[in-house]
Amino acid sequence: MATSEKTADEVPDGAGTSVLGVIPPPPWAREPHGRRPRADNKPALSREAVVDAAIRIIDDEGFDAVSMRRVAQEFGTGAASLYAYVANKDELMDLVVDRVMAESRIADAEPSANVEEWIEQLKSMVRHSYRVMTSHRDIAKAFLGRIPFGPNGLRNVEDMLNLLRAHGLPDFIAAYVGDLIGQYMVAAAIEDSMWRERYPEATDEEVAQAMGQVGEYLAALPKEQFPNVTAIAPLMVGAPLGPESDPIDRFELGLDILMRGIATFLPGRAEG
Numbered sequence: 001m002a003t004s005e006k007t008a009d010e011v012p013d014g015a016g017t018s019v020l021g022v023i024p025p026p027p028w029a030r031e032p033h034g035r036r037p038r039a040d041n042k043p044a045l046s047r048e049a050v051v052d053a054a055i056r057i058i059d060d061e062g063f064d065a066v067s068m069r070r071v072a073q074e075f076g077t078g079a080a081s082l083y084a085y086v087a088n089k090d091e092l093m094d095l096v097v098d099r100v101m102a103e104s105r106i107a108d109a110e111p112s113a114n115v116e117e118w119i120e121q122l123k124s125m126v127r128h129s130y131r132v133m134t135s136h137r138d139i140a141k142a143f144l145g146r147i148p149f150g151p152n153g154l155r156n157v158e159d160m161l162n163l164l165r166a167h168g169l170p171d172f173i174a175a176y177v178g179d180l181i182g183q184y185m186v187a188a189a190i191e192d193s194m195w196r197e198r199y200p201e202a203t204d205e206e207v208a209q210a211m212g213q214v215g216e217y218l219a220a221l222p223k224e225q226f227p228n229v230t231a232i233a234p235l236m237v238g239a240p241l242g243p244e245s246d247p248i249d250r251f252e253l254g255l256d257i258l259m260r261g262i263a264t265f266l267p268g269r270a271e272g
Contacts, residue, residue, distance in 0.1 A: 023151045045075055047085040051095045055136065058096070062197070063141040068092070093142045098150030100139060104129040105156050111166030115266065119259050122163055126181055126255055129156075133189045138197070140189035143182070168267040177262055184258060188251050208247070211237040 053074040057066050068079040068089055075081065086092045106125055112118045133140050148156070157178060164174040199207070218226075218233035229236070238248045263269055 023154060026149055045077070045081060045085060047095065049075075050082055050085050050092065051099055054092055054096050055099065055139070058139050058142075059137050063138045066092075093146065094150060096139065096142050097146055097148050098152045100132060100136065100142075101148055101150065101156050102152035104132040105152060105159065107159070109159060109163060111163050115167055115263070118163065118167060119263060122262075123255055123259060125160065125163065126185065130185050130189065130251065133185060134192055138190065138193035140186045140193065143186045144190075148182075164262075169262070169265055173262070173265045181258065184254060188254070212239070215239060 050071060053071050054066050056074070057070060066089070068082055068086075071092070072079045072082055086095065106128055109121060109125065112121055133143075160178050160181075161174055164177055165171070169177075195207075202210075215234045215237040218236060219230050221230055221233075223230045235241075235248065238250055240247050
């Protein structure tokens, strides 16, 4: 009798009841199948292998290159062979997103008792997730309009809420902030990938030079028509605040703005 390959995080106990430590699957998820033995030298099919192949295609060719047919080519078979493991491309993208969530998880992040250190913990968690997301070309596109509630996504949500609720942040803010941060990360990662796609050979120096030219153009606009644009034109394209400063890191600046806004909802910090 064949043994099941389900992990403890995948298996519901009985008719929808849960076992301690087990994450029940969401109602839209299908039960994963085990490996299919192969009599040839082609890669063995499994749900995990299909997800691996999809991520490999995204990294090499971009998100838009992924299709069931293209993934099947990685196994030397037709798209119909994949349907025993994933129902369609939409389900495949759910699994891809959950895999990225697994990579981005920082386990055992206990909230600091110091509020300023706690804010830095939140920033570190977001930075790490952003780095993971941008390490996979334009995989951030898979997150658009998708609920990241696979087993790894749920763990990440729990970790984030554990931090957010530690200092009395109102629950309605904590519940929304995860979405807000996720939207910020995804949008920033997609924009980053789009620039890299448009200028794949450009060096950092060439990008800085091009941005400088944009700033010069904005600064040269008629001041009587665009007094505010011309006044801060260099800063709009990420120029340093001064001769001894580094260029503005737009992602870090946006993250700081988000965190400062979140902190105003802490007990005793709200203004007004």
